[in-house]
Amino acid sequence: xxxxxxxxxxxxxxxxxxxxxxxxxxxxxxxxxxxxxxxxxxxxxxxxxxxxxxxxxxxxxxx
Amino acid sequence: xxxxxxxxxxxxxxxxxxxxxxxxxxxxxxxxxxxxxxxxxxxxxxxxxxxxxxxxxxxxxxxxxxxxxxxxxxxxxxxxxxxxxxxxxxxxxxxxxxxxxxxxxxxxxxxxxxxxxxxxxxxxxxxxxxxxxxxxxxxxxxxxxxxxxxxxxxxxxxxxxxxxxxxxxxxxxxxxxxxxxxxxxxxxxxxxxxxxxxxxxxxxxxxxxxxxxxxxxxxxxxxxxxxxxxxxxxxxxxxxxxxxxxxxxxxxxxxxxxxxxxxxxxxxxxxxxxxxxxxxxxxxxxxxxxxxxxxxxxxxxxxxxxxxxxxxxxxxxxxxxxxxxxxxxxxxxxxxxxxxxxxxxxxxxxxxxxxxxxxxxxxxxxxxxxxxxxxxxxxxxxxxxxxxxx
Numbered sequence: 001x002x003x004x005x006x007x008x009x010x011x012x013x014x015x016x017x018x019x020x021x022x023x024x025x026x027x028x029x030x031x032x033x034x035x036x037x038x039x040x041x042x043x044x045x046x047x048x049x050x051x052x053x054x055x056x057x058x059x060x061x062x063x
Numbered sequence: 064x065x066x067x068x069x070x071x072x073x074x075x076x077x078x079x080x081x082x083x084x085x086x087x088x089x090x091x092x093x094x095x096x097x098x099x100x101x102x103x104x105x106x107x108x109x110x111x112x113x114x115x116x117x118x119x120x121x122x123x124x125x126x127x128x129x130x131x132x133x134x135x136x137x138x139x140x141x142x143x144x145x146x147x148x149x150x151x152x153x154x155x156x157x158x159x160x161x162x163x164x165x166x167x168x169x170x171x172x173x174x175x176x177x178x179x180x181x182x183x184x185x186x187x188x189x190x191x192x193x194x195x196x197x198x199x200x201x202x203x204x205x206x207x208x209x210x211x212x213x214x215x216x217x218x219x220x221x222x223x224x225x226x227x228x229x230x231x232x233x234x235x236x237x238x239x240x241x242x243x244x245x246x247x248x249x250x251x252x253x254x255x256x257x258x259x260x261x262x263x264x265x266x267x268x269x270x271x272x273x274x275x276x277x278x279x280x281x282x283x284x285x286x287x288x289x290x291x292x293x294x295x296x297x298x299x300x301x302x303x304x305x306x307x308x309x310x311x312x313x314x315x316x317x318x319x320x321x322x323x324x325x326x327x328x329x330x331x332x333x334x335x336x337x338x339x340x341x342x343x344x345x346x347x348x349x350x351x352x353x354x355x356x357x358x359x360x361x362x363x364x365x366x367x368x369x370x371x372x373x374x375x376x377x378x379x380x381x382x383x384x385x386x387x388x389x390x391x392x393x394x395x396x397x398x399x400x401x402x403x404x405x406x407x408x409x410x411x412x413x414x415x416x417x418x419x420x421x422x423x424x425x426x427x428x429x430x431x432x433x434x435x436x437x438x439x440x441x442x443x444x445x446x447x448x449x450x451x452x453x
Binding site for chain 2: 011012013014015017018019026028029030031049052053055056057
């Protein structure tokens with residue numbers, strides 16, 4: 001599974017870091033950063049949760 | 064706005080289960096559309112193009128005094144909640160670095176220190192004490208004052224003002240006057256920060272964005288942060304403690320099990336939903352929600368408590384159960400205006416609730432539940448006071 005993040009749309013709510021801290025982080029300005037190319041299987045549920053929780057719909061599951 | 068202790072008024076449930084959206088007359092005598100279902104609320108809040116936070120030129124609330132266009136513009140500057148993208152995003156981006164998860168972790172020891180300080184005071188005073196006055200209000204107030212760069216010694220004035228500005232039982236002209244006083248006060252702090260920027264948010268804004276921001280914008284941003292930092296977390300701490308006292312087994316879990324705290328905070332946010340409605344949106348075009356046609360130029364209210372108690376969103380929605388964690392609740396809103404301070408509010412609550420319950424394991428109400436004064440006719444729900452003993 002892969003995820004992408006639209007940094008222009010991100011509003012820095014931090015929900016993704018809370019839901020899946022191994023997959024998403026925030027840079028110094030609070031904007032989302034995707035930490036991994038491939039989401040490890042053990043983190044897939046968390047990553048899905050993060051995508052669902054994002055209030056600005058900045059996150060996508062790409063494959 | 065009415066509630067039955069912790070619960071939203073049954074009328075909301077009736078609308079949610081039948082039409083989903085209904086017209087109502089709000090406290091200003093205006094006809095508004097009330098949206099009650101979780102999915103519809105998300106749809107409204109994530110569509111800032113069709114549901115605008117801005118107000119068309121000439122828009123006035125009935126009963127509001129005539130104000131010059133210039134004063135309207137000045138009062139709106141920097142208020143992120145009255146702006147739409149891209150202007151909204153420009154200002155929000157200047158602040159996001161201050162509210163990252165990492166930044167909150169750095170703040171954690173200082174927040175814990177502030178919490179301990181208030182608990183020491185409570186202990187010294189001895190029971191019974193008003194938990195709102197000694198705990199729920201001072202903690203977020205001290206934290207936000209330090210963050211923004213507002214002298215805590217001025218609190219008597221600005222705490223009064225911020226509570227009364229959102230009190231819907233106070234006539235609009237009086238609330239506008241309070242808003243003017245708040246802005247004048249904040250103006251003096253902005254002027255000082257322009258001369259001598261400190262190590263706080265006002266100082267950061269002056270140093271890093273001083274050329275791009277007008278004084279009105281700086282005043283607007285800081286005023287909003289001060290108001291939002293006070294009126295939200297403090298009511299969650301007061302009302303949340305009461306909710307836990309009424310559910311002793313869940314209170315024990317928050318006190319004794321560190322892993323229970325995070326999910327408990329989310330469930331408290333969902334179940335209590337202290338913000339009755341998101342900032343009313345105005346339709347920019349003809350729209351349809353839940354099959355109801357809404358013409359352009361109408362006011363749309365979304366009921367956050369109703370959305371958070373929607374059984375299509377979460378099972379047994381009326382039940383308070385800290386074990387579920389309630390991911391996806393709407394207590395912080397949704398879309399581009401999702402609460403900027405959410406990570407701070409979460410951190411404050413995650414520290415304050417267990418610290419209070421561990422310091423006073425026998426914490427109990429010192430008055431009858433029926434006598435606890437809930438705060439009605441206020442933009443944000445909560446308690447006027449909460450007498451506790453231990």
